[in-house]
Amino acid sequence: MANEVNLNLDPRGFLEIMPQRAAAFEAASEAPLPTDYPVNKLMRAFHPDWQYARIQKIETHGPGAKSFTLVPDESKGTKELAYFSAGQYICVYLAIGASRLLRPYSIRSAPADAPAGKYILTIKRAQDGFASDYILDHWKEGGAVTLTGPEGNFTYEPLRDAKEIVGIAGGSGITPFFSLAAAIAGGAEDCRLTLLYGSRRAEDILLKDELDALARQTDKFKVIHVLSDDPAEGYESGFITADLIKKHTPSGDYSLFLCGPQEMYAYCDAQIAALALPPRRVRHELFGAPSARLTHPNLKDGAFTMKVITRNSEKEAPCAANESLLVALERAGTAVPSRCRSGECGFCHTKLLSGEVFIPSDFDKRRLADVAYNYIHPCVTFPLSDITIEVPGQKEPV
Amino acid sequence: MVKTVDVVVAGAGNAGLAAAAATAKMGLSTLLVERHNIPGGSASSFRRGRFEFEPSLHELAGYGSPGNPGDVRDIFSDLGVNVEMLEVKDAFRTIVTGPEGYDLVMPVGIENFVYAMEKAVPGSAESTVNFFKLAGDVGRALGYLSSGQPDPAVLQKDHINFMKVANLPAGPVLDALNMPPKAQQIIMTYWPYMGTPRGQFSFVLYSLMVYRYISMSAYIPKNRSHDMSLALEQAIRDHGGEVWYNTEISELLVKDGRCYGVRTRDGSEIHSKQVIANFYPDRAFAGMTPPNETPKQEVKRANARTLGMSGYCVYLGLDKSPEELGIKDYSVFINTTPDSDEQQKGMYTLDNNDFFIMNCLNIDNPGCSPEGTSILWGTQLFAPGVWDQLKPAEYKAVKNRVAKKIITAYERAAGVKISDCIEEISTATPVTFARYLDTPDGSIYGYHGVKWDAMLPRIMGMRGEQWIQGLRFAGGHGARTMGYSSTYINGYQTAQLAAQEIKEGR
Numbered sequence: 045m046a047n048e049v050n051l052n053l054d055p056r057g058f059l060e061i062m063p064q065r066a067a068a069f070e071a072a073s074e075a076p077l078p079t080d081y082p083v084n085k086l087m088r089a090f091h092p093d094w095q096y097a098r099i100q101k102i103e104t105h106g107p108g109a110k111s112f113t114l115v116p117d118e119s120k121g122t123k124e125l126a127y128f129s130a131g132q133y134i135c136v137y138l139a140i141g142a143s144r145l146l147r148p149y150s151i152r153s154a155p156a157d158a159p160a161g162k163y164i165l166t167i168k169r170a171q172d173g174f175a176s177d178y179i180l181d182h183w184k185e186g187g188a189v190t191l192t193g194p195e196g197n198f199t200y201e202p203l204r205d206a207k208e209i210v211g212i213a214g215g216s217g218i219t220p221f222f223s224l225a226a227a228i229a230g231g232a233e234d235c236r237l238t239l240l241y242g243s244r245r246a247e248d249i250l251l252k253d254e255l256d257a258l259a260r261q262t263d264k265f266k267v268i269h270v271l272s273d274d275p276a277e278g279y280e281s282g283f284i285t286a287d288l289i290k291k292h293t294p295s296g297d298y299s300l301f302l303c304g305p306q307e308m309y310a311y312c313d314a315q316i317a318a319l320a321l322p323p324r325r326v327r328h329e330l331f332g333a334p335s336a337r338l339t340h341p342n343l344k345d346g347a348f349t350m351k352v353i354t355r356n357s358e359k360e361a362p363c364a365a366n367e368s369l370l371v372a373l374e375r376a377g378t379a380v381p382s383r384c385r386s387g388e389c390g391f392c393h394t395k396l397l398s399g400e401v402f403i404p405s406d407f408d409k410r411r412l413a414d415v416a417y418n419y420i421h422p423c424v425t426f427p428l429s430d431i432t433i434e435v436p437g438q439k440e441p442v
Numbered sequence: 443m444v445k446t447v448d449v450v451v452a453g454a455g456n457a458g459l460a461a462a463a464a465t466a467k468m469g470l471s472t473l474l475v476e477r478h479n480i481p482g483g484s485a486s487s488f489r490r491g492r493f494e495f496e497p498s499l500h501e502l503a504g505y506g507s508p509g510n511p512g513d514v515r516d517i518f519s520d521l522g523v524n525v526e527m528l529e530v531k532d533a534f535r536t537i538v539t540g541p542e543g544y545d546l547v548m549p550v551g552i553e554n555f556v557y558a559m560e561k562a563v564p565g566s567a568e569s570t571v572n573f574f575k576l577a578g579d580v581g582r583a584l585g586y587l588s589s590g591q592p593d594p595a596v597l598q599k600d601h602i603n604f605m606k607v608a609n610l611p612a613g614p615v616l617d618a619l620n621m622p623p624k625a626q627q628i629i630m631t632y633w634p635y636m637g638t639p640r641g642q643f644s645f646v647l648y649s650l651m652v653y654r655y656i657s658m659s660a661y662i663p664k665n666r667s668h669d670m671s672l673a674l675e676q677a678i679r680d681h682g683g684e685v686w687y688n689t690e691i692s693e694l695l696v697k698d699g700r701c702y703g704v705r706t707r708d709g710s711e712i713h714s715k716q717v718i719a720n721f722y723p724d725r726a727f728a729g730m731t732p733p734n735e736t737p738k739q740e741v742k743r744a745n746a747r748t749l750g751m752s753g754y755c756v757y758l759g760l761d762k763s764p765e766e767l768g769i770k771d772y773s774v775f776i777n778t779t780p781d782s783d784e785q786q787k788g789m790y791t792l793d794n795n796d797f798f799i800m801n802c803l804n805i806d807n808p809g810c811s812p813e814g815t816s817i818l819w820g821t822q823l824f825a826p827g828v829w830d831q832l833k834p835a836e837y838k839a840v841k842n843r844v845a846k847k848i849i850t851a852y853e854r855a856a857g858v859k860i861s862d863c864i865e866e867i868s869t870a871t872p873v874t875f876a877r878y879l880d881t882p883d884g885s886i887y888g889y890h891g892v893k894w895d896a897m898l899p900r901i902m903g904m905r906g907e908q909w910i911q912g913l914r915f916a917g918g919h920g921a922r923t924m925g926y927s928s929t930y931i932n933g934y935q936t937a938q939l940a941a942q943e944i945k946e947g948r
């Protein structure tokens with residue numbers, strides 16, 4: 045029954061609504077609306093579309109690696125470098141020939157250096173590298189570089205992680221730990237870090253003097269160098285085994301953080317299994333795309349054609365079963381949004397409209413609904429036939 | 443090159459998706475343009491480790507069962523959208539700590555709810571029954587009002603109770619129903635879903651929401667909100683529409699009071715007969731229209747309004763199952779005071795905000811995380827401005843401080859230990875919402891639903907308040923106010939209006 049409830053209220057209230065609304069509008073200011081808001085400003089301080097920087101200083105570490113000190117390029121509108129959490133990475137934007145690409149590099153310097161106007165990247169030549177070769181051979185002091193904002197989740201989280209961190213680093217995987225150690229020394233992070241750092245020989249240790257200097261600054265950071273090829277006095281030797289981890293692990297609860305090449309993960313993961321740590325106590329940094337050949341036993345070489353649709357435009361380009369679609373897209377000069385190149389961040393989110401692909405299951409970090417609606421992450425997807433994909437555009441740097 | 447379509451929808455939030463799917467379904471050439479690389483706005487999901495988190499949706503109202511479908515289910519089926527939905531079994535658990543406190547689980551179904559309320563507050567039954575009857579009256583009246591120009595005589599005759607409550611906040615109406623104070627507090631539990639407490643918030647909208655939840659149950663998508671968003675996106679494609687991601691609209695093209703398209707950030711123009719904007723009018727009229735085509739009325743209207751609440755969430759992937767932890771409830775509302783006006787005061791501060799909701803997804807979505815784990819997330823509201831003054835270097839510590847407070851308060855109130863089994867943690871703050879939604883100050887609730895700007899006045903104002911022809915707004919800032927079901931409905935209805943205008947050749 046309608047209107048059954050007996051209410052001692054005045055129905056004329058209804059008639060007042062619109063006049064009240066009109067009065068509220070009438071009384072309002074005609075001042076122009078704000079074009080920006082404080083929270084949105086803070087957001088852009090963390091997540092700028094692009095950061096423009098200059099290379100202030102280059103340091104050479106032997107034949108295979110260099111450190112680049114980057115400072116904001118005010119002439120292009122970057123006044124401050126975005127703040128970040130130790131362990132995060134930025135991507136550098138590169139135009140090499142017809143290709144336009146992004147490559148992730150962990151920020152090696154302390155977060156506190158960012159507001160002071162400095163990031164340091166330490167970049168090692170990769171085997172068969174393309175971008176890393178280019179950077180090491182072409183970046184010069186005074187040169188201009190374009191960066192994305194910081195990304196990534198390889199950070200110390202006080203509500204999740206133990207206060208004791210045991211780090212396992214290999215090669216250029218030292219970079220996020222270096223930043224964390226610097227953040228600990230500077231007081232930005234309140235935890236302790238014991239770092240097992242694997243290198244081939246003593247002379248290969250990347251950033252050795254800098255690491256030792258940090259360890260002298262604070263008793264919350266300790267570094268143990270582990271040499272795989274040439275044992276030397278004062279160093280651990282061999283691979284990073286469960287026994288070695290146990291030997292240097294503090295008593296009580298700890299979190300294990302790993303960052304290094306995929307071969308290191310393969311070896312160390314087997315060792316870690318013996319420690320019987322719960323999954324929440326073991327964290328891996330991403331370190332790039334898988335090799336299709338390693339993960340697909342029956343993969344045949346195959347050359348295919350991909351049709352790429354972006355907004356109004358359409359083009360065709362070659363792709364191949366042994367190369368990720370992201371690389372094929374970059375090779376074809378398509379500006380594809382990407383960040384992690386490891387299947388995780390979702391920046392390369394792309395619709396597969398037709399064709400067959402292969403996604404190594406360890407790298408398939410897609411959302412459930414993405415799988416259902418044929419969305420893929422091209423950075424970890426390999427074509428098995430001709431395909432058609434819809435790639436979102438990218439807001440290009442100036 | 444200029445692209446020409448019938449309808450451009452700017453923004454792929456719930457309202458934008460529903461609008462674009464609807465215009466495409468009606469045979470209009472439709473282009474949906476979104477600045478982010480996925481659809482949905484808040485209606486999305488994200489992964490951390492072995493968990494996939496729901497970022498925002500607690501409960502979808504107005505969906506209903508196949509036998510008793512609500513308007514959202516009807517809209518989805520009209521658009522050909524098929525999503526696996528799960529029913530939320532209880533209405534809510536509410537825990538108020540402290541001397542006036544209580545701890546109650548309230549069921550769905552009007553009779554069950556009235557019975558549980560009578561048990562909790564003896565003598566409340568009649569007023570609770572009347573609350574639902576009145577909410578039914580309100581629903582019928584709104585149906586009448588939405589169907590066209592209302593006739594005052596019909597209103598007087600058929601909708602007298604509605605006229606009595608239409609201009610009142612929830613408080614005075616609950617008083618007029620002689621609802622005991624404690625029952626009022628319990629029935630107001632949902633208010634944070636709206637962000638405006640009983641003293642200010644329109645009874646019409648509040649009663650409708652409670653009515654929909656209790657009479658039809660709430661629903662959640664099995665594969666998170668991202669599934670609803672992709673299903674709607676697929677519907678747009680299936681009906682011949684197009685979707686462009688990573689494409690930001692920077693200008694609305696307006697000449698002589700008529701909007702004829704949009705310009706994207708990279709300079710291309712899209713011309714259309716109708717533009718449906720899913721972003722806030724505050725954005726549109728702060729530089730997206732030519733100065734001489736910026737209606738003074740729009741500026742004044744935006745200035746008259748107060749931005750709605752923003753939010754804070756902490757998402758937790760735990761390495762214990764709900765059974766091991768002793769969690770039985772999907773949503774728990776936790777407060778230190780039962781008074782919604784008091785609760786709201788805390789939302790204007792960073793450190794005295796004691797109200798939060800804790801959800802355990804596994805309860806009504808079993809299997810949403812691997813065996814032996816569970817997904818919990820805590821939600822708070824913060825008024826715009828509260829997170830304004832933070833420096834980048836303080837941000838991580840502050841968001842963790844808020845997270846820790848929620849976790850500790852939950853452990854105390856619910857008697858469940860969770861801090862020692864956190865495998866994944868992530869937080870979303872007003873800054874995060876500003877990033878993914880680009881709303882002013884990270885607002886997630888449109889505008890405050892004060893009396894003159896609640897759903898009813900917005901609906902009644904819809905026709906008269908269009909100052910640029912060919913341009914309509916749909917979203918949480920729109921006629922139906924905020925919330926998932928409101929924005930789906932608002933997008934769908936806005937599409938009908940736009941289509942009608944195209945059909946009439948205006």
Ligand SMILES: Cc1cc2nc3c(=O)[nH]c(=O)nc-3n(C[C@H](O)[C@H](O)[C@H](O)COP(=O)(O)OP(=O)(O)OC[C@H]3O[C@@H](n4cnc5c(N)ncnc54)[C@H](O)[C@@H]3O)c2cc1C
Nearest residue numbers: 143148149150167168170173174175176216219332374375
């Ligand atoms: C989160 C994260 C942090 C990292 N941090 C660091 C760090 O701090 N320091 C560090 O040294 N490294 C770091 N790395 C690794 C780094 O990003 C690169 O993976 C590494 O430098 C190798 O890059 P590359 O381009 O040389 O080789 P890859 O990109 O791995 O391989 C080269 C690829 O380019 C393709 N290619 C060849 N020609 C073309 C063409 N014309 N157009 C397009 N593609 C072509 C090749 O086929 C091949 O697939 C990090 C990686 C991640 C994921």
Ligand code: FES
Nearest residue numbers: 383385387390423
């Ligand atoms: S670039 Fe991160 S998922 Fe592909």
